[in-house]
Amino acid sequence: MERSEDTKIVIVGGGICGLSTALALHRKGIRSLVLEKSEKLRGEGAAIIVQTNGWRALHHLALASSLRSTALRIHRGKFIALNGNEAKEIPFRVCEEFRCLKRIDLMEAMANNLPVGTIRTASHVLSIQFDSVTKYHHLLLSNGTVLQAKVVIGCDGVNSMIGKMIGLKETQHSMISKDSKLVRQSLMESMEGFPQDAMEMIENCELNSLHLTTDLKYRPPLDLLLHKFRKGTLIIAGDAMHATG
Ligand SMILES: Cc1cc2nc3c(=O)[nH]c(=O)nc-3n(C[C@H](O)[C@H](O)[C@H](O)COP(=O)(O)OP(=O)(O)OC[C@H]3O[C@@H](n4cnc5c(N)ncnc54)[C@H](O)[C@@H]3O)c2cc1C
Structure with missing residues (x-):
């Protein structure tokens, strides 16, 4: 020891x-x-x-x-929110020190x-x-x-x-990450409007190949x-x- x-x-x-x-x-x-x-x-x-x-x-x-x-x-930037084919840009300015x-x-x-x-x-x-x-x-x-x-x-x-x-207490894991069917469903919803072949790839892929890489946790x-x-x-x-x- x-x-x-x-x-x-x-x-x-x-x-x-x-x-x-x-x-x-x-x-x-x-x-x-x-x-x-x-x-x-x-x-x-x-x-x-x-x-x-x-x-x-x-x-x-x-x-x-x-x-x-x-x-x-970083002095300024913009968030881009995608909704179907529409992109909404939300500019922001940084007054303090952002690097x-x-x-x-x-x-x-x-x-x-x-x-x-x-x-x-x-x-x-x-x-x-x-x-x-x-x-x-x-x-x-x-x-x-x-x-x-x-x-x-x-x-x-x-x-x-x-x-x-x-x-x-353990942080609460997102329910989505535990169920690959939910991962697929949420992915399909957020990819609405993407080209058909991309959507088909997600729809037809093996369920066990889908992972939510950012395992959301909440305290x-x-x-x-x-x-x-x-x-x-x-x-x-x-x-x-x-x-x-
Ligand atoms: C995608 C993403 C983007 C981010 N962007 C930003 C950003 O722009 N600005 C910002 O301020 N923050 C950002 N963050 C948050 C930031 O990265 C984290 O808050 C920070 O890295 C946490 O550091 P930590 O040392 O607490 O933990 P970790 O970086 O997780 O370090 C923990 C360490 O402990 C080691 N370890 C674990 N268990 C053991 C053990 N039993 N024995 C020995 N070693 C062990 C691990 O190997 C690891 O190296 C981001 C986080 C993510 C996920």
């Missing part, structure tokens, strides 16, 4: 939230260890729009000025500013048990290692294992207001606390 006195804080998940939490702690002179189950840091998706509050956070992490140089400023960044640039900037050894990839946390005598959490990893930590911060995303442990605002996001020294943050898909 590994117990490092330096690693009192373990962060589960090396996404944007896990890395920014580790960096915020580092800027305050506090060490932490980030455990990420993937083989390498994943900048999933090409880009991310960072709004004013995000730039404020990046400023406090001392990353804003370097990231601004590679980010694309589009490559996700991987953001992840790498955070990772590169952390002390060597802070991030451990290929470290899948399978379970966490609290020892009421030592007051340490025991984290079992998929490679058989057991780590001990005083504080565990769950930045493990929308299906957070740690969120479940602290008693957060009622009241749950967010009433729930505690901490149980003892187990805490959650980021999408684990509130998904922003």
